[in-house]
Amino acid sequence: MSNKITSRSENFSKWYNDIIINADLAENSGVRGCMVIKPYGFAIWEEMKSLLDQMFKETGHVNAYFPIFIPKSFFSKEASHVDGFAKECAVVTHYRLKNDIDGNIIVDEEAKLEEELIVRPTSETIIWDTYKKWIKSYRDLPLLINQWANVVRWEMRTRLFLRTSEFLWQEGHTAHENKDQAIEETRKILAIYKDFIENNLAIPVVDGLKSSREKFAGAIDTYCVEALMQDGKALQAGTSHFLGQNFAKAFDVKFANRDGKLDYVWASSWGVSTRLIGALVMTHSDDRGLVLPPKLAPFQVVLVPIYHNEREYQELVSAMKKIAIQLRGLNIRVKTDFRDTHKPGWKFAEYEMKGVPIRIAMGPRDLANKTFELVRRDNLEKRTIEIDVIQDVIPNILAEMQSNLFSKANDFKKKNTFKVDDFDDFKAKIDNGGFVLAHWDGTPETEDEIKKITKATIRCIPIDSNHEKGECILTKKPSLKRVFFAKSY
RNA sequence: CGGGGUAUAGCGUAGUCCGGUUAUCGCGCGUCGUUUGGGACGACGAGGUCGCAGGUUCGAAUCCUGCUACCCCGACCA
Incomplete structure (x- = not known):
């Protein structure tokens, strides 16, 4: 590995x-x-x-x-918008280069724009x-x-x-x-x-x-x-x-x-x-590489032949091409890897790294038995399956993986979302990571103060949450609902 | 912009403190052969302005000065 x-x-x-x-x-x-x-x-x-x-x-x-490009004057029209982006704008000031005496390319100072252009940080103004x-x-x-x-x-x-x-x-x-x-x-x-x-x-x-x-x-x-x-x-x-x-x-x-x-x-x-x-x-993703949900994977299935000689290679390629066509007919995105320049083991590792949801491998034994080996990326489970049932099996597994990945992530989210009412506990939970649902008095000052102490910010204020009265985690002032705090990217 | 660090082959690195033949090793790359059910093995081979510019020295990857780029940590942010 x-x-x-x-x-x-x-x-x-x-x-x-x-x-x-x-x-x-x-x-x-x-x-x-x-x-x-x-x-x-x-x-x-x-x-x-x-x-x-x-x-x-x-x-x-x-x-x-x-x-x-956005003319600077457009950009300055909405005051708070300017404040938000001013510190991170790329600005175009000239429209021409020239050679200096030493042959170096330099900006032609004579080609200065009448009005500078901002490279869009977002396009509201234009x-x-x-x-x-x-x-x-x-x-x-x-x-x-x-x-x-x-x-x-x-x-x-x-x-x-x-x-x-x-x-x-x-x-x-x-x-x-x-x-x-x-x-x-x-x-x-x-x-x-x-x-x-x-x-x-x-x-x-x-x-x-x-x-x-x-x-x-x-x-x-x-x-x-x-x-x-x-x-x-x-x-x-x-x-x-x-x-x-x-x-x-x-x-x-x-x-x-x-x-x-x-x-x-x-x-x-x-x-x-x-x-x-x-x-x-x-x-x-896991420690072995990328894991992609089937609906977004550029390839949902990859086919890898295992062979010992030219005759086996040809037989496998033709059998696997048929499988590929069959799967594509079901709107499944399939990649076949018939390259002779890499060994099967190398390919297995490669597609695992790239998070391809399903890997199908076929060797001479499979060819004789009309089977293939299937490995799914989410749990690395390996099964031998009969070619006859491929049309049912593959779509089912893809769907199962899609929902499996969601429920795994959802479990993680649930396990790492905490209701907290005590500020010391708040600090500890924030420090450990996860969403912390806590009361907040609704003021930016309090949010700033909490950020200063814990590095956590309010990520999200739920809209329809049960209006549960409580006291602000920091100031003890009255609060109508809990909000999501977390450290963030 | 502050504080720290790094720069040697495509990538990752040894050598730098304490200057001394032809700059080390691994991966990758090329050719040939044997291989192929979980990243094969052997033989041979190609590949380097040691980040850049000065300086010290008989001699610099190594010491000194300046510069540049990148990385990490903070403030800012989808």
């Missing part, structure tokens, strides 16, 4: 990096803080994209594309500048647009997939005629995210509102889904913002309403990013 991977117990973040590198998902690039997403990692993103894209389209959204032209009447609403894009946030410290200076995401930007519709949209998307993440990534999440300290700069309310990683730290998996009329006012987007009066448009915006790949790794 492989010793390329640091164990989780030894060093969790090293383990995480080892998985990313050895499973061939991504690597650091020549640009500080930016990663190269490798074909296998990108294939996972493509699976996510196509599933989510379908969900957006089924709910009436359409895709469009807006520029990567989009609302555009929506101003598109929206005149309630008949133009709702406007439900999504874009798949890259954004840049100049991060101090980066980690593959979890925080890089450039990352890929989708950002939805919608416009509505009234507040209720905008809030409904914001919550509808949150529900889509929860559904998508739980049912496809097999990651259980808690959903709710962000505290004012944690919410998106420029939003009235930020809704979120938060997941718990194997090391007990929380990871924000997606956010959906109710923007009120903040951006409509900043960009003067008014429409004639049904009463014939001019009013500002109501808005939402929402996004999930390639960070979800990091969530996937830290939720399901």
Whole structure:
């Protein structure tokens, strides 16, 4: 077995990096803080994209594309938005290079831009500048647009997939005629995210509102889904913002309403990013490598022949090609690995590292018995199965793995979610990792103080939780409900 | 931006304190042969401006100075 991977117990973040590198998902690039997403990692993103894209389209959204550059003046229009992002913006100041006397390439100082361009950290401003032209009447609403894009946030410290200076995401930007519709949209998307993440990534999440300290700069309310990683730290998996009329006012987007009066448009915006790949790794993977839920695995089944001579090889290849065709007919993503340059054992280790859900191996003995050997990645269980029943067995096992991974993660989440009423206990539980459900007096000052003492923040304020009266864990002031605290990524 | 560390072949490294022939080892890579039911083995081979620029010295990967890049720890963050 492989010793390329640091164990989780030894060093969790090293383990995480080892998985990313050895499973061939991504690597650091020549640009500080930016990663190269490798074909296998990108294939996972493509699976996510196509599933989510379908969900957006089924709910009436359409895709469009807006520029990567944002004039500085647009950016400055919404004050709190500027505050939120100013410290991490890349700025384009020139548009030309030239050779100096020594033949070095330098910036041509004469080619200075009249107005600097910001590389988008998010697109609200450029989009609302555009929506101003598109929206005149309630008949133009709702406007439900999504874009798949890259954004840049100049991060101090980066980690593959979890925080890089450039990352890929989708950002939805919608416009509505009234507040209720905008809030409904914001919550509808949150529900889509929860559904998508739980049912496809097999990651259980808690959903709710962000505290004012944690919410998106420029939003009235930020809704979120938060997941718990194997090391007990929380990871924000997606956010959906109710923007009120903040951006409509900043960009003067008014429409004639049904009463014939001019009013500002109501808005939402929402996004999930390639960070979800990091969530996937830290939720399901083990010390042997990546573990992928079948619904997102670029290959759900891999076929490996075991042979001793050319004749056996040919027989196995032709038998396995038939199996591949059969499985593809069931919409199963299949990879056949007939390479003669690597031994079976090598391939087994390789696909384990890459988290392929099911491995099918066939040798001469199987050929004689009309069987194959099946190993599933989640529990490494090995079975011999008759080829005749392959059409039933494979889909069943894939479905079982999908739900098995979810329930394993869900058990972990439950075991690591604690109701706490005493501050010493709070500190201890936070220190150990996990979600801590505790009362909070609702003030940013208290949240700050708790963060200072414990490094934990409020990850999520449940929306429909039973209103259980209590006392703030820190200040003992009255509180109406418990909120989720955790240390986070 | 503060505090610490590292830089030697594609990757991981020994050598640096205490300067001295041709810079060590493993993985990977190439050729050939034997192999193939859990990362095979043997033989041969290719691959290096020792991060960059100066300096000290008969002689520098090794000592000195400056620079650069990256990593870790903090503050900030999807």
